[in-house]
């Protein structure tokens with residue numbers, strides 16, 4: 037029964053449409069908010085077969101948590117938190133600066149992507165072997181205006197015509213998040229736009245609903261997020277309503293790929309995963325008997341630090357060079373040994389993913405039998421071995437598998453804009469930033485401007501079956517409350533997302 041659906045979902049057809057339309061400005065309410073219904077007067081954007089999708093009361097996901105965003109980037113709840121109709125006339129700008137990509141996109145409420153732009157910082161951080169927060173902030177500051185302008189231009193629209201601006205306010209590097217949030221606040225005040233605070237990890241998961249369709253990726257679904265900064269399995273019951281089945285106790289898989297690739301002397305600009313994957317094709321995955329992580333723990337948590345150490349020890353013993361920086365890659369020296377280590381590392385890394393996903397399906401079905409599908413997102417989802425392994429698991433479980441296309445698996449503006457659409461529809465948006473206050477900000481030292489950032493913002497509570505004693509970041513750092521009621525300490529300036537273990 038699923039074969040057709042699965043084939044359709046695995047291909048994950050994405051509608052990308054560009055259109056030009058002259059939009060006028062719209063009336064404003066006394067509180068500065070813009071009545072969204074007025075956008076019904078706009079001419080439709082683009083031509084062709086736009087996917088019909090209206091995010092309104094009738095189509096609200098079931099089991100949606102009754103959440104207030106509780107973030108306050110704007111001037112309080114939009115229209116007292118009332119749901120609004122979000123449809124083909126709604127235009128949302130999304131801004132993403134949580135880590136090392138400056139990204140923006142304009143997405144229509146019915147899921148049509150009108151324009152997107154991204155400035156990657158891979159070349160800046162590559163030589164350092166990881167994201168350097170100060171450099172990242174400076175690069176965001178330099179790029180943000182141009183990236184937003186490019187997204188608007190590609191969409192053939194202007195800021196005046198937007199319905200709302202959505203922005204990632206956590207989790208991530210606070211000094212980077214600040215750049216995006218300040219840009220969004222300025223635009224909100226200048227153009228009287230509602231502002232939608234977006235959770236970065238939620239956005240990674242929700243973009244699958246844009247790609248495959250809200251009618252295919254219905255709540256509840258299971259999501260595996262696996263990138264350089266995130267490694268978690270969650271049950272998604274509704275927008276803002278998530279349970280963490282498992283997360284990493286130390287490194288994320290992408291991070292382990294990156295570090296191991298560097299130790300192997302591979303080029304890691306833009307992430308070491310693709311280079312390691314390529315080399316692994318030449319290797320014997322059974323040559324090195326690395327351990328499959330966390331076998332003794334029958335839960336859904338991940339750990340990649342031990343596997344990374346095992347690979348490092350093999351490199352030290354059989355290739356030499358010690359800390360990796362000394363291992364020069366000339367393409368020839370001990371190439372077979374390097375390939376065997378790469379293949380053996382990848383085999384066990386993917387085996388660990390496989391075991392955890394299988395258990396997560398069982399766990400999720402115990403209390404959520406009606407899962408619609410499995411969503412996989414994050415940069416590591418581009419890996420062919422990962423893909424083929426996960427396809428098989430989904431088939432065995434008789435669940436469709438949704439991979440957003442790689443450019444929307446990695447950090448991007450589309451996921452933020454779409455998440456903004458979903459939240460806006462549910463009334464999880466805030467009124468425009470007060471223009472007088474924003475004028476005052478212009479005369480202040482930017483560092484003194486109060487900005488409600490959520491660098492550590494759990495997407496939800498941990499499942500009761502998950503490892504309790506290993507929420508190490510909760511013990512050692514200040515953490516905001518989960519997504520459904522963010523209200524915790526907010527600023528941990530200067531820490532690195534990956535170094536700090538934020539998922």
Ligand code: KG4
Nearest residue numbers: 263264265290307308309310415416419446
């Ligand atoms: O989602 P993403 O762009 O950024 C975040 O970390 O949030 O993911 C980047 C990560 C990097 O660690 C990169 O090495 C990894 O995804 N990656 C891969 C592959 N392509 C990207 N890992 C393994 N195999 C790949 N083909």
Ligand code: ZN
Nearest residue numbers: 240263446447
């Ligand atoms: Zn991400």
